[in-house]
Amino acid sequence: MGKETAQKINKPRAIRRLVIWYKRNSAVTSIVDTAASSAVTASNVAGNMVSGAGSVVSTASNVASNVAGNVAGNVVSSAESVVNTASSVVSNASSIAKNTLQPLVFDPLKRLQNNDDILDRVEESQSKRIWIAVDGMGGDYAPGPILEGCLEAISRFPINIKFVGKIEKVKNAASKIGLAELLESEIDNNRLELIDSGEPIGMNEEATAVRKRKNASINVAMDLVRNNKAEAVYSAGNSGAMMASAIFRIGRLKGIDRPAIGALFPTRDQTRPVLVLDVGANTDCKPSYLHQFALLGNVYAKDVLQVKKPRIGLLNIGEEECKGNDLSLKTFELLSSEKSFDFGGNCEGRDVLSGSFDVVVCDGFTGNILLKFLESVGGVLLDILRSELPRGRRGKVGSAFLKSNLLRIKKRLDHAEHGGALLLGVNGICVIGHGSSKSLSVVSALRLAHSAVNHGVMDNLNQLQKLQVLNS
Numbered sequence: 443m444g445k446e447t448a449q450k451i452n453k454p455r456a457i458r459r460l461v462i463w464y465k466r467n468s469a470v471t472s473i474v475d476t477a478a479s480s481a482v483t484a485s486n487v488a489g490n491m492v493s494g495a496g497s498v499v500s501t502a503s504n505v506a507s508n509v510a511g512n513v514a515g516n517v518v519s520s521a522e523s524v525v526n527t528a529s530s531v532v533s534n535a536s537s538i539a540k541n542t543l544q545p546l547v548f549d550p551l552k553r554l555q556n557n558d559d560i561l562d563r564v565e566e567s568q569s570k571r572i573w574i575a576v577d578g579m580g581g582d583y584a585p586g587p588i589l590e591g592c593l594e595a596i597s598r599f600p601i602n603i604k605f606v607g608k609i610e611k612v613k614n615a616a617s618k619i620g621l622a623e624l625l626e627s628e629i630d631n632n633r634l635e636l637i638d639s640g641e642p643i644g645m646n647e648e649a650t651a652v653r654k655r656k657n658a659s660i661n662v663a664m665d666l667v668r669n670n671k672a673e674a675v676y677s678a679g680n681s682g683a684m685m686a687s688a689i690f691r692i693g694r695l696k697g698i699d700r701p702a703i704g705a706l707f708p709t710r711d712q713t714r715p716v717l718v719l720d721v722g723a724n725t726d727c728k729p730s731y732l733h734q735f736a737l738l739g740n741v742y743a744k745d746v747l748q749v750k751k752p753r754i755g756l757l758n759i760g761e762e763e764c765k766g767n768d769l770s771l772k773t774f775e776l777l778s779s780e781k782s783f784d785f786g787g788n789c790e791g792r793d794v795l796s797g798s799f800d801v802v803v804c805d806g807f808t809g810n811i812l813l814k815f816l817e818s819v820g821g822v823l824l825d826i827l828r829s830e831l832p833r834g835r836r837g838k839v840g841s842a843f844l845k846s847n848l849l850r851i852k853k854r855l856d857h858a859e860h861g862g863a864l865l866l867g868v869n870g871i872c873v874i875g876h877g878s879s880k881s882l883s884v885v886s887a888l889r890l891a892h893s894a895v896n897h898g899v900m901d902n903l904n905q906l907q908k909l910q911v912l913n914s
Contacts, residue, residue, distance in 0.1 A: 571600040572895050574888060575672035578607030579642035579659040580679020582877050586615040588678065591884020593624055596633050598885065599892050604672055606637045606663040637662060642679050645877060649682035652690065660684055664691040667870045674891040676862065678875030678884070685723055688868040696907045700724045701867030702735045703806070703874060704742060705813055709797040716794060717743055718757075718802045721809035721863060729772040732756070732803050733780065737906055738866040739801035740783040745897040747800065755789030755799035757808060763788065769805065777803075782909060862887030864894060866903070871895055 576592055578585045585607050592603045605612065616622045628634040640657035643649075652661055660679055664687045666672040677684050685701060694701060704719035719735050720727070736754050743752035756773055758766045763774050765788065777785045789802050794812070804812070862883070865872040873891045875883055 570896075571602060572674070572892060573602045573604060573666075573672045574891050575604045575606060575637075575663040575666040575675040576888075577642065577659045577663045577675070577677035577679055577684075578605045578612060579639065580677040580684075581875065581879050582645070582678075583880060584642070584678065585612050586619050587880040588884055589616060589625070590619060590621060591879075591881035592634065592888065593621060593628060594881060595885045595888040596628060599889055601888060601892050602632070603634045603888075604637050604663070604666055605634060606639045606659045606666075608641070609636050609638050612636060637666070639663075643683035645680050647680060647683065649680065649686040652683050652687045658683075658687075660687045661691065664688060664870075664872075667872075668692045673895045674871035674873065676873045676875060676884075676887050676891055678862075678877060678879040678887075681722060681874050681877075684872065684874055685865060685868075688865060688870065688872050692868055692870040695867055695869055695903055697909070698734050698738070698867040698906075700727075700731050700734070701865050702731075702738060703809075703863045704739060704866050705809075705863040707795060707816060709795050711797045714749070714797060714800070715747070716797070716799055716802055717747065718794065718804070718809055718812065719866065720804065720806040721813045722806045723865070724805065725807040725810075727769065727805040729769060729776050732769070732773045732805070733776045734867070735803045736777055736780070736783060736785070736801065737909070738903065739803060741902045741906065742864065742866060742899060743800045745899045745902055746893055749800045751784050752800035753784050753786040753798070755786050755793070755802045757794070757802050757804035757812075758788035758790065761788050761790060773803075862890055864890070869900075871900060 576588065578588050578592075581588055589605065589612060592605060595601060596603060613622065613625070616625045625634070629636065639659040639662040640655060642659045643651050643655065652658060655661070660677050660683055663672075663675050663677065667675050668691050675688075681703070685703075688701065700720075701723055702720035703723045704717050705721045706715040707718050709716050717739050719739050720731075724731060740752050740754060743749045754777065756770065756777055758770050758774075760766070763778075764771075766774070770788075774788065786799055789799050791812075793799065794802055862873040862875040862879075865874055871891060871894045873887050873894075875887045879887070
């Protein structure tokens with residue numbers, strides 16, 4: 443087999459490998475096949491041009507040996523020009539393939555992926571504009587990134603913000619990040635209001651500090667909800683302090699002993715996340731607490747996640763009802779006898795992200811470990827994928843095709859995309875953000891708060907008071 447024949451075979455073979463990869467990962471196989479065929483044809487044409495150009499060069503050399511120098515020189519020069527042109531076509535063959543394949547493959551997938559976002563935007567545009575109180579001093583990076591996220595959320599969702607914090611610090615932070623003019627504009631438009639407060643409760647302070655420092659930013663924000671001046675509250679500060687402030691300021695729902703923090707985890711089906719609670723509010727729990735968590739999660743899944751009949755799972759070390767510690771065994775009995783929701787049995791750790799359950803209940807100690815572990819998975823997975831990608835020219839081509847996929851993977855696993863967790867069991871909508879929250883997390887959390895208000899979560903949570911189990 444000659445060298446030219448081997449080159450012709452190797453080029454289509456490399457393209458066919460890409461096509462095989464897409465057949466395994468894309469729902470638009472027929473479109474990819476068409477695009478791949480176009481790329482193969484372009485490559486073959488380029489190969490033929492190179493072969494033809496080589497023949498011209500050979501002929502030109504023979505002529506040069508028999509014809510006068512000027513004529514031979516012109517022929518050789520023309521032949522070299524043809525060779526350069528052909529080489530350029532060959533080098534652009536992979537670019538042609540990429541430009542042909544990528545719009546056809548990724549654009550439809552992007553549209554499919556963004557359908558839910560489009561529906562959300564339609565829903566948000568049709569809903570009323572609500573006031574949300576924001577603890578602007580809570581969080582590791584407050585108040586700058588918190589303010590930036592609030593201003594972005596105001597432009598995207600039908601919400602108004604009561605931004606609570608030390609006004610001088612807030613304005614200085616706005617000037618540093620170039621948002622002073624936008625801040626004043628939103629204040630003039632009555633879409634943002636600055637509410638003065640004292641210093642925040644520090645991350646390392648005891649939650650009981652909220653009882654001594656009544657002008658702390660979280661207390662001032664919570665009072666806005668209690669006095670019906672805001673319909674929800676958000677803070678990225680001390681989560682224990684926020685829970686204590688919520689209990690002292692707006693109170694617990696009747697029949698609920700301990701509020702729980704509910705966080706949304708991604709599953710295989712990106713349109714159907716799973717709600718896990720408690721993820722940190724109560725490290726020591728009784729079986730009755732977990733029973734109440736299941737009741738709260740069931741209402742949330744119905745209202746906000748729009749699941750008609752949520753399937754409830756109990757986090758445990760095995761599927762069998764005889765597995766687990768004393769807390770798990772007693773909780774299993776309570777959940778099995780509950781008729782107001784669909785209890786699906788024990789949920790092993792590997793099943794949390796499977797999509798088999800809509801709500802998973804556990805004690806706050808276990809749930810918080812699960813939450814922190816999940817937060818690290820996204821970054822580790824992407825690092826592994828990057829390290830395993832092939833090096834050199836082939837790696838660059840493969841990376842170009844995979845870039846959009848990697849970004850979608852990161853988005854699905856990034857906790858900043860979910861932004862916050864609901865504090866369920868208190869008499870108001872409270873969203874707790876991660877301490878390291880920046881603008882993207884704030885936007886996501888405020889969207890969650892708006893969704894909870896818009897779906898009437900509190901109305902249905904209050905209906906739980908009618909259940910006999912909560913009145914016994």
